[in-house]
Amino acid sequence: MSTDAEKGRLVAGLWCTDVLAGLPDFVDGELSEAEAAAVRAHLDGCDWCERFGGAYSGVVARLRSDGPAREEAPDITAKLLGRISEG
Numbered sequence: 001m002s003t004d005a006e007k008g009r010l011v012a013g014l015w016c017t018d019v020l021a022g023l024p025d026f027v028d029g030e031l032s033e034a035e036a037a038a039v040r041a042h043l044d045g046c047d048w049c050e051r052f053g054g055a056y057s058g059v060v061a062r063l064r065s066d067g068p069a070r071e072e073a074p075d076i077t078a079k080l081l082g083r084i085s086e087g
């Protein structure tokens with residue numbers, strides 16, 4: 001298994017880029033249980049995403065820019081962290 005700097009790392013069957021792309025749905029609880037579990041497992045075991053954490057809110061905001069973005073970025077980050085800790 002090789003790592004690709006552009007995609008991040010492959011952890012728990014997901015690339016970092018896949019995880020980041022799915023974060024809005026993850027935060028909104030729109031992923032299936034299996035998908036959400038995979039995202040949690042990835043974030044749990046991926047220090048690349050952990051280091052990237054500070055940028056989550058910006059990434060999420062950008063991904064959501066084509067839809068109604070009613071929530072403040074810090075709130076999204078808090079919800080995301082809450083979901084991760086739900087374990």
Ligand SMILES: [Zn+2]
Pocket residue numbers: 008009011015016019042043046047048049050
């Ligand atoms: Zn990652």
